[in-house]
Amino acid sequence: MSVPHTSRAAILHEKGAKHVVSDRSLPAPGPGEVTIKITATAVNPADWKNREEGRFIPVWPTILGSDAAGEVAALGPDVSDFTVGDRVFFQGKLGHRDYCTFQQYCNMPADLLSRTPRNISDEQAAGIPVATIAVVVAFYDKSGRGLPAPWDEAGGQVGKGKAIVILGGASSCGQYAIQLARLSGFERIVTTASPKHHEFLTNLGAHVTLDRHTTTAEDIREAIDGLPLEFVFDAPSTKETQTLGIETVRATNTRDTCVITLFFIGDEVRSLAESVEPAVPIRYILGVGWDPKLFYLSKSMAKHLGGEDGWIAKGLLVPNRPMVVVGGLANLEEALDKVKRGVSGEKVVIRPWDK
Numbered sequence: 001m002s003v004p005h006t007s008r009a010a011i012l013h014e015k016g017a018k019h020v021v022s023d024r025s026l027p028a029p030g031p032g033e034v035t036i037k038i039t040a041t042a043v044n045p046a047d048w049k050n051r052e053e054g055r056f057i058p059v060w061p062t063i064l065g066s067d068a069a070g071e072v073a074a075l076g077p078d079v080s081d082f083t084v085g086d087r088v089f090f091q092g093k094l095g096h097r098d099y100c101t102f103q104q105y106c107n108m109p110a111d112l113l114s115r116t117p118r119n120i121s122d123e124q125a126a127g128i129p130v131a132t133i134a135v136v137v138a139f140y141d142k143s144g145r146g147l148p149a150p151w152d153e154a155g156g157q158v159g160k161g162k163a164i165v166i167l168g169g170a171s172s173c174g175q176y177a178i179q180l181a182r183l184s185g186f187e188r189i190v191t192t193a194s195p196k197h198h199e200f201l202t203n204l205g206a207h208v209t210l211d212r213h214t215t216t217a218e219d220i221r222e223a224i225d226g227l228p229l230e231f232v233f234d235a236p237s238t239k240e241t242q243t244l245g246i247e248t249v250r251a252t253n254t255r256d257t258c259v260i261t262l263f264f265i266g267d268e269v270r271s272l273a274e275s276v277e278p279a280v281p282i283r284y285i286l287g288v289g290w291d292p293k294l295f296y297l298s299k300s301m302a303k304h305l306g307g308e309d310g311w312i313a314k315g316l317l318v319p320n321r322p323m324v325v326v327g328g329l330a331n332l333e334e335a336l337d338k339v340k341r342g343v344s345g346e347k348v349v350i351r352p353w354d355k
Contacts, residue, residue: 001085003035005025010103011063012064014054015053016054024103029074029076032079032111034072034107034113036070037071038068038070040070043332043339048336064094066091066092068092069090070088079110086115089114089122092106112299114306115308117306127319127347128312133289133297136298137297138177138262151304159184161228162186162228163189166178170344171236175320177233178201182205188207188208189205190209192209193212194212194213210223221251229248232249232258237261241261242266242282246272255278259283261285262285320347321347
């Protein structure tokens, strides 16, 4: 497979602008890197937020997208674990154009790639990396709860005799959180979602699924059924769910626990968490597998997820259900707006090579 001198990319020229699809050249992969032909890339809430706010963009113009699958198209020096044509999925590096995924080709370090197993499509694989590493950091890094990971010795039993609460179970992160909680051996996995998703989330591993529209902290306390609460994972990370997480910790009267959230904590929520003694710890984590401090997790995760003997191939972790927006890069704005309006139970995906 040869890499063309130029290929198509969705360029964002400034904060608040619309993407413009144009040609660009990609440098050859460096030592330890590969070039990937991107066959599918997922769209996350962080993408439309960065389009409008530019929060993590150091240089303009930029390319967004950090969740993708594809085929290895070229090998850099010292790469021996992959061959041209291998199917892979990965988390791109937001803010660094050559490593982002709203384009037809990108470069990636080989040791951050997962091999796509035969039992899933590229559209399914594209929605795995970003949400999964966010959950992995929340559960297993010291910036989150700091539990032993399921691939470590005894990590699969860390939740024995304990409960975990996952708010927003039908979201991308929520689905992976339920499954990782199951792999971590939690005895009681309580989640919230719209009723139409309850059966699906039960099949993923949730023991109790409550209606997200009406659930109170007292409902969650009863669902935990007296087990000690390890922590609350807040997948939507809105003001409302952060508040419910704090109220849940207080309702269960659990001291040695916390609420873990994926987006910024506002002053009002922080004040609520600190308004009654003891204060409820609420931790904001950033699930960026490229962070060198997180390589110990992101590299292990890549290894255990992919391949024909990994968790996905064995059915231990089920990908999000893809919702493909046809038209490729030309319809990226439609895909971003769809995610901004809200998607439940599915992952929005585009295929950069679609016409």
